[in-house]
Amino acid sequence: MPKRSNTAVICFSPYFGGMEMDAFRIAKLLSKSVETTLIVKHASQMDRHYRDEAKKENIRFESINFLSTLSPSIIFNTRKTLIKHNIKNIIFFGASEMISLYFSFLGLDINLIIRHGTTKSSPKKDFLHRILYSNVNYHIAICEHIATNVKHIIPFGPNAKVKVIYSSLRHPVKNLPKPHYHTEPLITLLHVARITDGKGQIDAIKACETLLSNNIQFKFICVGELDPDYADRFNAFIAKLPYKSSIELPGYTTDVSEYLKSSDIFIFPSKGEGLSNSFIEALSYGLVCISYKNTSFPELKQAGFKFFMAENGDINDLKVCLSRAVDYLRTHEIPLLNNTKLAQELFGEQRELAELIEILK
Numbered sequence: 452m453p454k455r456s457n458t459a460v461i462c463f464s465p466y467f468g469g470m471e472m473d474a475f476r477i478a479k480l481l482s483k484s485v486e487t488t489l490i491v492k493h494a495s496q497m498d499r500h501y502r503d504e505a506k507k508e509n510i511r512f513e514s515i516n517f518l519s520t521l522s523p524s525i526i527f528n529t530r531k532t533l534i535k536h537n538i539k540n541i542i543f544f545g546a547s548e549m550i551s552l553y554f555s556f557l558g559l560d561i562n563l564i565i566r567h568g569t570t571k572s573s574p575k576k577d578f579l580h581r582i583l584y585s586n587v588n589y590h591i592a593i594c595e596h597i598a599t600n601v602k603h604i605i606p607f608g609p610n611a612k613v614k615v616i617y618s619s620l621r622h623p624v625k626n627l628p629k630p631h632y633h634t635e636p637l638i639t640l641l642h643v644a645r646i647t648d649g650k651g652q653i654d655a656i657k658a659c660e661t662l663l664s665n666n667i668q669f670k671f672i673c674v675g676e677l678d679p680d681y682a683d684r685f686n687a688f689i690a691k692l693p694y695k696s697s698i699e700l701p702g703y704t705t706d707v708s709e710y711l712k713s714s715d716i717f718i719f720p721s722k723g724e725g726l727s728n729s730f731i732e733a734l735s736y737g738l739v740c741i742s743y744k745n746t747s748f749p750e751l752k753q754a755g756f757k758f759f760m761a762e763n764g765d766i767n768d769l770k771v772c773l774s775r776a777v778d779y780l781r782t783h784e785i786p787l788l789n790n791t792k793l794a795q796e797l798f799g800e801q802r803e804l805a806e807l808i809e810i811l812k
Contacts, residue, residue, distance in 0.1 A: 452484050452804075455811040456539035456562075459488040459532070463515070463525070463548050467496035467676065467703075468645045469728055470568055474544040475501050476621060477566070480804050482510045485811065488536055490515065490529065511536065525551035533559060540811045542566055542591075549583045556586060562812040564589040567597050568618075568725040570746055571604045581606040589810050591616050594726040594747040614810060619800040621728055622708040624735050624791060630784035633715060638662070638777060640671040641714035641738070643707050643729035644721070646685060646700075647678035651720040651743070653688055654766060656698060658718065661770040663694050667777060671718075674710055676703040711736040715785070716776050720761065720769055724748075734758065735794035737786020739776045741769070754797060756790055 458481055462474035475497070478489040489505055491497040493516035505512040513532050517524040525548055532538070533555070542564045543552065556563065565587055575584075585608040592598035592615050601613055640659070644650040652673050662669045677685065677700070689695050704710070707729070711717075717733035718741045724730070726747045733740050734751070740758035742748040748760055759772040759779075 452808050455485045455808055457486045457488070457537050458540035458542065458811060459490055459536075459538045460542045460544070461490045461529070461552070462497060462544040463490075463492045463495075463517075463520070464497065464545060465492055465495045467500060470544055471497050472621065473566075473568060473618060473728070475504075476619075477542060477807070478505070478510050479508050480619070480800065481807060482508055484804065484808060485540075486536075487511065488513060488532065488538060490532060492517065520547040521550050526554045529555040530559070533561070540564065542807075544568075549580075553583050553586070561586070562589075562810075563587050564591060564810065565605075566591045566593075567601050567605075568593050570597065570600050570723050570725060574604050576604075576606045581608075584608055584611070587611045589614055591810075592725075593618050595750055596747040597725045614806075616803060616806045617798055618726060618728060618731070619803040620732055620735055620794065620798045622706065622711070622732055623800070624795070625708070627737060627786055627788075627791065628712075630786060630788060632783075633780045633785055637668045637670065638716065638780065639714045640669060640716045640718050641674065641710055641733070642671070642718060643674045643710070643733075644719070644727070645678060646673060646675045647681045648684075649722040650675075651718075651722065652685070654720040654764075654769060655718045656688075656692070657766055658720070658769040658773045659694060659697070661774055662777070665774070670697050670699060672699045672701065672710060672714065674701055674704060674707055707732065708736075711738065714738060715780055716741065716773070718769075718773065718776075721745075722764070726750075731794055731798055734790045735798065737788060737791045739780050739785065739787070740790075741772050741776055743769070755793055757787060758790075 460478040481487045488511040490513045493514040498514045515528045540562045584606050590613045598615050717738040719730050720743045723746045743763045744760040745763045761769040761772040
């Protein structure tokens with residue numbers, strides 16, 4: 452690969468979900484070819500999770516202490532870091548800190564890349580945002596749906612381009628079992644995401660009513676950190692279920708592969724995603740998958756993946772899809788190797804790295 456200038460991945464999020472994991476994954480990927488620095492918020496979950504791991508991966512690690520997204524600390528300490536390490540490429544994950552970063556970059560020779568992974572609803576084409584985004588060179592969208600959304604929402608400067616770069620798999624498939632028919636009475640369902648409003652856990656659990664009414668034995672594993680602001684609502688919902696003993700909440704894990712290997716159906720009726728990492732991982736492991744018909748899921752269908760799509764927000768249709776998925780599970784060989792092969796082609800690490808390197812200076 453061609454030699455590229457020093458690069459920084461910036462993510463100031465205090466949380467720890469898909470975006471934050473993607474920021475580290477991209478830094479780790481780039482570090483194989485480019486001198487890479489990861490810049491995060493001091494004492495954030497990213498700071499706690501990745502400080503030691505970054506050193507192991509030969510990623511320079513910097514944390515910046517600040518109280519608000521408009522902060523002199525962000526402005527001066529980010530600028531100091533860029534100059535100190537002669538950084539010419541920035542890949543920024545986020546939006547809230549754009550004002551501070553705009554001033555950090557003033558007068559510097561920076562190739563600014565914004566990475567977009569979620570659907571945004573409110574256009575930001577007012578005068579202030581036109582200034583803030585005027586120095587962006589590339590907007591990376593993780594799927595065509597996000598690319599269309601970015602063009603609608605974000606103001607483009609004179610040199611800005613949008614480029615679709617699919618994420619690579621966080622947990623590549625290893626040692627898949629040979630295709631077989633599901634003959635066991637118990638069916639294992641899986642959902643992987645932060646447990647919060649919009650991610651679809653409650654809709655998925657409601658759909659399991661159809662399994663109960665048809666005397667189908669099941670367990671449903673919801674893997675992910677429970678949002679404290681959502682906990683009371685979610686726990687109250689679970690407590691009232693006649694099948695609450697079938698719901699398992701193991702919490703957050705750094706390696707979801709063991710759950711993917713041991714599950715049968717991946718049900719993910721989210722209200723809206725960019726391109727769900729957990730969903731494409733489930734496809735790559737050959738699980739029977741279910742989603743709502745929204746955002747990027749039709750795009751995956753068009754790409755050739757085989758899975759069930761319920762009408763958006765329709766619980767009854769979701770139940771129908773779940774019943775069909777159970778029938779499919781019992782009448783087709785699992786894992787679905789065509790999905791596995793296609794996922795490895797579209798979401799391969801070397802492909803993503805080559806496309807990222809192409810837009811660096």
